[in-house]
Amino acid sequence: MKERFIGAGIMLPLLILVYLGGYFMIAAGFAIGIIGVKEFYGGFVNMGFKPSYAVGYGAIFALYAINLWMPGNYQIVCAWLVLVVLTSILYIFKIDEHKAEDAMATIVGIVYVGFFTYHVVLVDQSAHREFVWLILIIAFSTDIFAYFAGLALGKHTPKLCPNLSPKKTWAGAVGGTLGAIICSAVFGYFLCPDLLVHCLILALVGSPIAQIGDLSASAFKRKMGIKDYGNLIPGHGGVMDRFDSVIMVAPLVYYYIAFVL
Amino acid sequence: MKERFIGAGIMLPLLILVYLGGYFMIAAGFAIGIIGVKEFYGGFVNMGFKPSYAVGYGAIFALYAINLWMPGNYQIVCAWLVLVVLTSILYIFKIDEHKAEDAMATIVGIVYVGFFTYHVVLVDQSAHREFVWLILIIAFSTDIFAYFAGLALGKHTPKLCPNLSPKKTWAGAVGGTLGAIICSAVFGYFLCPDLLVHCLILALVGSPIAQIGDLSASAFKRKMGIKDYGNLIPGHGGVMDRFDSVIMVAPLVYYYIAFVL
Numbered sequence: 001m002k003e004r005f006i007g008a009g010i011m012l013p014l015l016i017l018v019y020l021g022g023y024f025m026i027a028a029g030f031a032i033g034i035i036g037v038k039e040f041y042g043g044f045v046n047m048g049f050k051p052s053y054a055v056g057y058g059a060i061f062a063l064y065a066i067n068l069w070m071p072g073n074y075q076i077v078c079a080w081l082v083l084v085v086l087t088s089i090l091y092i093f094k095i096d097e098h099k100a101e102d103a104m105a106t107i108v109g110i111v112y113v114g115f116f117t118y119h120v121v122l123v124d125q126s127a128h129r130e131f132v133w134l135i136l137i138i139a140f141s142t143d144i145f146a147y148f149a150g151l152a153l154g155k156h157t158p159k160l161c162p163n164l165s166p167k168k169t170w171a172g173a174v175g176g177t178l179g180a181i182i183c184s185a186v187f188g189y190f191l192c193p194d195l196l197v198h199c200l201i202l203a204l205v206g207s208p209i210a211q212i213g214d215l216s217a218s219a220f221k222r223k224m225g226i227k228d229y230g231n232l233i234p235g236h237g238g239v240m241d242r243f244d245s246v247i248m249v250a251p252l253v254y255y256y257i258a259f260v261l
Numbered sequence: 262m263k264e265r266f267i268g269a270g271i272m273l274p275l276l277i278l279v280y281l282g283g284y285f286m287i288a289a290g291f292a293i294g295i296i297g298v299k300e301f302y303g304g305f306v307n308m309g310f311k312p313s314y315a316v317g318y319g320a321i322f323a324l325y326a327i328n329l330w331m332p333g334n335y336q337i338v339c340a341w342l343v344l345v346v347l348t349s350i351l352y353i354f355k356i357d358e359h360k361a362e363d364a365m366a367t368i369v370g371i372v373y374v375g376f377f378t379y380h381v382v383l384v385d386q387s388a389h390r391e392f393v394w395l396i397l398i399i400a401f402s403t404d405i406f407a408y409f410a411g412l413a414l415g416k417h418t419p420k421l422c423p424n425l426s427p428k429k430t431w432a433g434a435v436g437g438t439l440g441a442i443i444c445s446a447v448f449g450y451f452l453c454p455d456l457l458v459h460c461l462i463l464a465l466v467g468s469p470i471a472q473i474g475d476l477s478a479s480a481f482k483r484k485m486g487i488k489d490y491g492n493l494i495p496g497h498g499g500v501m502d503r504f505d506s507v508i509m510v511a512p513l514v515y516y517y518i519a520f521v522l
Contacts, residue, residue: 008314042444075519081342082380082512085372089477092435092484100308100484104365111346111368119343131279216350217324222359251343260337 029121043224051105119250139245141183142176149175180207213248290382304485312366402444402505410436432445441468474509
């Protein structure tokens with residue numbers, strides 16, 4: 001338990017970077033992308049695959065360089081995706097050393113970790129940068145409320161997804177969603193009352209997606225034969241363990257801003 | 262040999278669709294995307310993976326629906342990529358039936374086959390739709406000239422990439438590039454003389470990329486334990502065997518138009 005408090009303390013500098021936004025947010029996103037890809041590839045290595053760390057780091061670097069160079073240009077992001085796939089395939093031209101899975105793992109790590117987390121930066125650069133907080137509120141309040149709702153009421157409700165994550169219950173899932181709605185309502189009411197209804201919609205859709213993010217990480221870790229992605233944050237596992245929900249909620253919030261607001 | 266002529270005859274309707282362009286080009290791209298993904302997934306099945314055909318077809322359909330609905334919107338293409346990854350990961354939530362590789366194969370098939378070939382349609386919708394012909398000229402003249410140059414001079418030159426494709430020689434590679442440059446020069450001189458220099462640059466860069474596309478297909482097929490992706494076109498294998506170079510050249514030509522021209 002003491003470890004978890006120390007871990008939470010390590011999160012504080014990150015929150016300061018989010019608060020400052022702009023270049024600080026870009027730096028935070030880049031760091032999370034690089035560390036996240038490193039941890040995710042580590043899981044694949046545990047499966048016997050050899051993803052290309054060089055291609056992974058290079059791709060994340062290129063994504064953020066593009067953002068600094070021509071922010072808001074999505075056509076070049078499509079070109080970036082093509083280059084990611086092309087260089088990953090080139091990597092298996094050493095056909096005696098590499099499997100097709102090595103290229104596939106390289107590509108999936110870049111897109112799932114690097115590109116998904118990148119949307120936090122895009123939200124920061126959008127017309128509603130305060131919604132970066134909403135991403136974190138939806139993701140973390142879902143985690144916390146699901147934990148306590150499951151603890152209090154879980155014994156009497158069926159399991160959510162027993163093969164994937166044996167301890168999760170429907171009570172936790174519903175409690176997590178209600179908790180996210182309440183926290184997002186408080187956030188919206190005090191910080192952006194004119195967008196309150198959108199905060200509620202995002203919490204209602206985003207909390208289940210946060211839980212899908214959590215379960216996705218469980219599915220990957222189960223297949224990789226690991227318990228945690230890393231041990232960077234004492235008591236919280238690695239960056240990928242802590243941000244498994246954020247990864248999925250960030251694109252939702254970003255595209256909601258882009259296409260609905 | 263007779264088979265190859267029949268095969269070439271089957272290509273004719275496709276050329277008519279390319280000539281007509283617009284909706285006909287969209288239909289051709291969509292058909293190639295669907296058949297290509299089906300063939301590519303078939304190779305993965307041969308490796309013991311179970312990619313989701315439903316997610317693959319659905320993703321290609323969505324990509325073309327987006328094109329019809331809001332052409333030129335690349336932000337929504339980024340949202341499409343997020344959804345592709347998300348649904349592919351959901352697919353492995355049936356953790357006892359599916360491997361992580363099943364999700365990865367699903368994603369890579371959609372991006373490498375569906376998204377790459379989609380760029381032919383984007384070129385057709387660009388300010389230089391005549392460059393769709395240039396894609397085909399670079400890809401196919403590289404194939405043909407490499408074949409004959411290798412046949413004539415290959416015995417005296419070192420192998421290009423013996424582990425990957427034992428018959429290919431440097432003579433073929435150089436001959437293919439020279440052939441592509443000559444054919445593109447003829448095309449440019451007669452059909453778009455003001456863009457002649459760009460045709461030459463694209464042939465010079467695009468012909469090696471066409472050969473990388475060819476070798477990529479060889480690498481995948483080697484790993485999949487298959488000789489051809491399919492047998493749709495008599496004597497030519499499947500769509501993916503015929504379009505392995507086009508897949509790589511199309512994005513190059515498209516982004517050249519977008520960022521250079």
